[in-house]
Amino acid sequence: MLLGEMLSIGSALAWATAVIIYKRLGETLPPLTLNLVKNLLVLGMLVLTVQVLGTAPPRLDALGLGVTLLSGVLGMACADSLYFAALNRLGASRAGIIGNLYSPFVIGLSVLFLGESMRPLQWLGFALVSAGVLVVSRARGHATELDRRRLRQGVALGVAAIFLMAAAIVLIKPWLGGQPVLWIVLLRTLGGLLGLLVLFAWRREAPWRTLSGRRVRWPLLLLAAFVGQYLAVLMWIGGYKYAPATVAAILNETSSVFIVLLAALSLREPLGARKLLGVACTLAGVACLLLA
Known part of the structure; x- marks a missing residue:
């Protein structure tokens, strides 16, 4: 396999592992706070790595620098916070399946803004992925109105998060x-941090005060930041650098399978027929997108 494809699959596995950890952390930390601390840890790791490797800075003009920072605001400050909120409401496996909307969103935006085109088989893949998301987003018949409202909120937050992630990488x-x-x-992480500080200022909250009185599992948070952001994002960006955007996006979707399996093993989330059908639909859609 080519380097870009290998990096994309590695990113999917790393992100799936981190989602399971973030589900645990979300039990005690609100989404914005979790996102802020995570990005601070990742920024420290990246700065240290740049210093150790002596990597030369990028050759970006003012527009390129602005776009890179904006990509971080959209993809890390906004999208990650929305995804953590969805994760708290839906659980890891449902949130992971909704993540399969990522490749259709990337393909659609690439058609609009990067001059790429969609074939009939890609449209079929888009429909199958959307059908899989709809399957897992429907509540069971005996669910209460509160459960249904929580499910609808989680799906809306998850879809918005995935759309912003796709927009950020196409940008x-x-x-x-x-x-x-x-x-x-x-630079994207720095943009994400700046965006989060703006969000905290808009909400008139002091970031450090949101940590007071809360039980923070720092070893787990450090592991999630390293695996789910440092390693996953490096491989994610690398995948887009060395492979076409559509191919990288499709291979990233294998994270949903990893998430569902890991959630069943470590979080004891049930592997019901609805989730399995959702995974099957979304993977069939991903296969159509890959073969197109």
């Missing part, structure tokens, strides 16, 4: 060529 794709991946990830 930055034209600037990836010839640039050091490590620095691009560092």
Whole structure:
């Protein structure tokens, strides 16, 4: 396999592992706080790595720098916070299946803004992925109105998060060529942190006060930041650097299978027929997108 494809699959596995950890952390930390601390830890890791490797900074003009920072605001400050909120409401396996909307969103945005085109088989893949998400987003017949409302909120938050993630990577794709991946990830993380600080200011909350009185499992948080952000995002950006955007997006979707299996093993989330049908539909859609 080519380097880009290998990096994309590795990113999917790393992100799936982190989602399970973030589900645990979300039991005690609100989404914005979890996202802020996670990004601070990742920024420290990236700065240390840049210093150790002596990587030269990217050659970006003012527009490229602005786009890179904006990509971080959309993809890390906004999208990650929304995803953590969805994770708290839906559980890891449902949130993972909704994540399969990522490749259709990337393909659609690539058609609109990068000049790529969609074939009939890709449209079929989009429909199958959407059908899989609809299957897992429907509550069971005996669910209470509160459960249904929580499920609808989680699905809406999850879809919004995945759309922003897709928009962020399509936005930055034209600037990836010839640039050091490590620095691009560092600048995106910085943009994400700036965006989060703006969100805290808008909510008139002090970031450090949200941690007071809460039980923070720092070893687990450090592991999630390293695996789910540092490693996963480096491989994610690398996948888009060395492979076409549509191919990288499709291979990223294998994370849903990893998430469902890991959630069943470690979080004891049930593997019901509805989830399995949702996984089957979304994977069939991903296969159509890959074969198109």
